[in-house]
Amino acid sequence: MRAAERPSDPAGTGWSARLHVVTGKGGTGKTSVAAALALALAAGGRRTLLVEVEGRQGIAQLFGIDPLPYEERHLADAPDGGEVRALAVDAEEALLEYLDMFYKLGAAGRALRKLGAIDFATTIAPGLRDVLLTGKVKEATTRTSGQRRVYDAVVLDAPPTGRIGRFLNVTAETARLAKVGPIKTQSEGVAALLRSPITAVHVVTLLEEMPVQETVDAIADLTALGFGVGKVIVNGTRPPLPAGRPVSAAELRRGLVAAGLPADRETVAGLHDEARDQLIRRELEDSLRADLVELGLPMTELPLLPDGVDRAGLATLAQALVSAD
Amino acid sequence: MPSEDAAPQLDVDQILADPGVRIIVCCGAGGVGKTTTAAALALRAAEQHGRRTVVLTIDPARRLAQSLGLTELDNTPRQVKGIDVETSGGELHAMMLDMKRTFDDVVLQHTDPAKAAEIFANPFYQAMSSTFAGTQEYMAMEKLGQLHARGEWDLIVVDTPPSRSALDFLDAPARLSRFLDGRMLRLLLAPARSGGRSMFSLVTASFGMFSKVVQKVLGAQLLTDLSGFVAALDSMFGGFRQRAEQTYRILQARETAFVLVAAPEPDAVREAAYFAGRLREEKMPLAGLVLNRVHRPAVPELDAEQSRVAAERLAELGGHEATAEVLRAHAALARQAVREQQVAARFTEAFPAVPSVSVTAQPADVHDVDGLRTIGAAISRP
Ligand SMILES: Nc1ncnc2c1ncn2[C@@H]1O[C@H](COP(=O)(O)OP(=O)(O)OP(=O)(O)O)[C@@H](O)[C@H]1O
Ligand SMILES: Nc1ncnc2c1ncn2[C@@H]1O[C@H](COP(=O)(O)OP(=O)(O)OP(=O)(O)O)[C@@H](O)[C@H]1O
Numbered sequence: 001m002r003a004a005e006r007p008s009d010p011a012g013t014g015w016s017a018r019l020h021v022v023t024g025k026g027g028t029g030k031t032s033v034a035a036a037l038a039l040a041l042a043a044g045g046r047r048t049l050l051v052e053v054e055g056r057q058g059i060a061q062l063f064g065i066d067p068l069p070y071e072e073r074h075l076a077d078a079p080d081g082g083e084v085r086a087l088a089v090d091a092e093e094a095l096l097e098y099l100d101m102f103y104k105l106g107a108a109g110r111a112l113r114k115l116g117a118i119d120f121a122t123t124i125a126p127g128l129r130d131v132l133l134t135g136k137v138k139e140a141t142t143r144t145s146g147q148r149r150v151y152d153a154v155v156l157d158a159p160p161t162g163r164i165g166r167f168l169n170v171t172a173e174t175a176r177l178a179k180v181g182p183i184k185t186q187s188e189g190v191a192a193l194l195r196s197p198i199t200a201v202h203v204v205t206l207l208e209e210m211p212v213q214e215t216v217d218a219i220a221d222l223t224a225l226g227f228g229v230g231k232v233i234v235n236g237t238r239p240p241l242p243a244g245r246p247v248s249a250a251e252l253r254r255g256l257v258a259a260g261l262p263a264d265r266e267t268v269a270g271l272h273d274e275a276r277d278q279l280i281r282r283e284l285e286d287s288l289r290a291d292l293v294e295l296g297l298p299m300t301e302l303p304l305l306p307d308g309v310d311r312a313g314l315a316t317l318a319q320a321l322v323s324a325d
Numbered sequence: 326m327p328s329e330d331a332a333p334q335l336d337v338d339q340i341l342a343d344p345g346v347r348i349i350v351c352c353g354a355g356g357v358g359k360t361t362t363a364a365a366l367a368l369r370a371a372e373q374h375g376r377r378t379v380v381l382t383i384d385p386a387r388r389l390a391q392s393l394g395l396t397e398l399d400n401t402p403r404q405v406k407g408i409d410v411e412t413s414g415g416e417l418h419a420m421m422l423d424m425k426r427t428f429d430d431v432v433l434q435h436t437d438p439a440k441a442a443e444i445f446a447n448p449f450y451q452a453m454s455s456t457f458a459g460t461q462e463y464m465a466m467e468k469l470g471q472l473h474a475r476g477e478w479d480l481i482v483v484d485t486p487p488s489r490s491a492l493d494f495l496d497a498p499a500r501l502s503r504f505l506d507g508r509m510l511r512l513l514l515a516p517a518r519s520g521g522r523s524m525f526s527l528v529t530a531s532f533g534m535f536s537k538v539v540q541k542v543l544g545a546q547l548l549t550d551l552s553g554f555v556a557a558l559d560s561m562f563g564g565f566r567q568r569a570e571q572t573y574r575i576l577q578a579r580e581t582a583f584v585l586v587a588a589p590e591p592d593a594v595r596e597a598a599y600f601a602g603r604l605r606e607e608k609m610p611l612a613g614l615v616l617n618r619v620h621r622p623a624v625p626e627l628d629a630e631q632s633r634v635a636a637e638r639l640a641e642l643g644g645h646e647a648t649a650e651v652l653r654a655h656a657a658l659a660r661q662a663v664r665e666q667q668v669a670a671r672f673t674e675a676f677p678a679v680p681s682v683s684v685t686a687q688p689a690d691v692h693d694v695d696g697l698r699t700i701g702a703a704i705s706r707p
């Protein structure tokens with residue numbers, strides 16, 4: 001008994017949307033967080049779809065599997081019988097699929113493709129490319145089988161903060177190029193879904209200056225464009241320092257002696273410097289965290305994983321995403 | 326740690342002081358510190374080596390831009406005031422690339438005002454000059470060519486766009502000019518011209534089909550706009566290509582030095598290795614690798630495990646809370662340093678002859694002239 005009749009926010013952890021768009025500055029952990037979220041939301045016998053749209057095979061790399069085709073595939077089992085599927089949307093394939101729905105292209109379609117016409121069309125009009133990509137995401141999100149929804153949630157590993165506004169704002173981009181016709185209609189349908197409560201855009205950041213700045217800018221941008229921002233996800237955080245105050249050299253020396261470590265001048269001075277840098281760093285992180293809090297959005301912190309994002313790490317992140325704090 | 330000793334040390338001061346080096350290009354994966362390194366090198370060239378330097382930055386962090394006086398986006402270099410050049414007699418000029426404006430300038434240069442106005446109004450041009458993947462790289466090259474042609478500077482330091490892959494800087498311009506020069510555009514322009522040739526008949530037939538489909542899906546206006554765009558740009562293809570090729574040749578010349586920037590992370594180091602391999606293929610001069618944001622414990626003798634065990638002992642003992650905390654932090658730092666060295670070794674093993682230098686991660690971000698000076702000193706005196 002899956003899907004339709006279940007509440008979309010099972011554990012009451014604030015992931016109430018059905019389409020989760022995960023953005024953030026490059027390298028902050030979008031792919032890792034999107035995958036962890038897809039796992040978390042699939043727990044308990046549900047089914048989710050993890051989608052990537054930038055042709056980078058980030059999902060395959062993360063899971064250490066062969067490149068994903070343009071086809072929904074089983075990716076991982078979630079705790080208690082859930083399933084995560086994955087899809088790498090390709091704009092060319094999506095265009096051909098789309099055209100085939102309206103016109104019988106057959107061999108002509110393949111010829112066009114060989115010629116590079118499809119690539120050309122989606123390249124010269126980035127808005128067209130984006131509406132094809134988001135169109136496919138919309139289709140998966142709303143797809144039903146019988147009375148049931150095929151996916152309880154769809155998680156999109158989206159373009160970075162610098163491009164997310166333009167990527168989601170499909171109507172504005174296509175309106176520039178296509179004034180009439182099915183693409184225009186299509187983009188309007190996509191836009192309606194993206195601006196509805198079904199969709200939430202989550203922004204991943206690190207406690208570093210540029211990612212935080214981009215987060216603040218992107219949220220302002222997205223809000224102005226009418227998109228619902230879900231959570232700010234602070235990735236790679238470290239546990240707070242229990243003492244968290246400057247330590248004196250004398251105090252350090254006594255501690256080192258007590259621990260049976262060398263306590264010569266160089267060692268004490270060196271560790272003292274390290275401690276000072278560490279505090280500067282932590283203070284900066286605290287002030288950046290305060291900037292994020294000021295946004296007034298729900299915030300979730302994810303731990304820095306000492307061994308990087310392996311399967312166990314993903315499970316840890318998934319757990320942290322849904323554990324209400 | 327054999328890997329660290331194996332690679333020769335990169336001597337940045339020697340490069341900055343060499344009058345034969347006229348262009349330094351800083352490349353690397355996204356977010357590794359290209360902009361910071363470019364600005365730090367340029368500042369050092371002016372302050373320490375008395376060179377009349379210009380730095381072309383791309384998308385600098387807001388605070389860094391402000392501290393270099395880059396508040397106006399006017400796409401031309403401005404002299405940076407308040408730096409320490411009294412003894413050296415150098416100068417630092419800085420600019421921020423305005424991609425769209427640079428594209429507009431290229432169009433203006435290749436065509437008459439009436440036609441330029443037509444191009445500017447075309448929605449395809451607007452989309453392409455602001456969003457086309459590769460336009461930024463292309464325009465960075467173009468701007469470098471322009472600055473070089475002006476011949477006003479002893480040294481031009483170029484930052485590269487924040488693309489995921491370092492190779493984009495070399496590949497995107499060619500991709501864009503191939504695209505502008507491409508078969509598709511020709512076909513769009515020339516269904517009539519190629520109609521007579523039987524070899525093309527299948528192509529032309531599917532293309533006619535394509536046009537029809539496009540017309541249905543996107544509307545007829547789109548095709549009109551597109552062919553207008555193509556026709557308008559047609560006269561400029563040659564010029565575009567020629568310029569890109571010219572700049573490419575400058576990059577191969579001995580007056581150029583590529584400085585690869587990488588962070589000690591797997592992706593960044595992999596990118597750096599791809600790029601180094603590519604430079605070798607293209608016979609482009611690679612000066613060396615700057616390994617940026619490296620973590621180095623101040624007490625290397627105390628290893629991670631020792632430190633962790635000692636912290637635990639103190640915790641049991643009680644009363645040394647603060648020292649235990651320092652030791653735990655040291656353990657984490659030492660562990661990270663080891664991991665970073667292993668990652669960096671992948672590059673030095675693949676390119677043992679490429680000189681490299683490590684720059685320690687500063688506790689806070691680099692966003693003023695003092696910070697740049699610190700980085701410049703760290704690059705030169707590791
Ligand atoms: N919480 C974490 N702890 C440790 N390492 C992490 C964490 N999250 C992400 N990483 C690592 O950071 C790097 C970047 O992560 P990821 O690829 O998910 O980011 P991204 O935002 O998708 O990057 P890109 O912009 O390149 O697509 C990877 O090497 C990943 O393993
Ligand atoms: N050695 C360093 N220590 C501490 N912070 C650093 C160091 N080098 C760079 N940074 C900081 O890292 C951030 C990224 O640096 P920078 O903007 O130079 O990278 P980039 O390679 O130009 O990035 P992009 O690819 O986005 O253009 C900046 O906030 C900068 O201040």
Ligand SMILES: [Mg+2]
Nearest residue numbers: 030031032058
């Ligand atoms: Mg990614």
Ligand SMILES: [Mg+2]
Nearest residue numbers: 359360383487
């Ligand atoms: Mg940069």
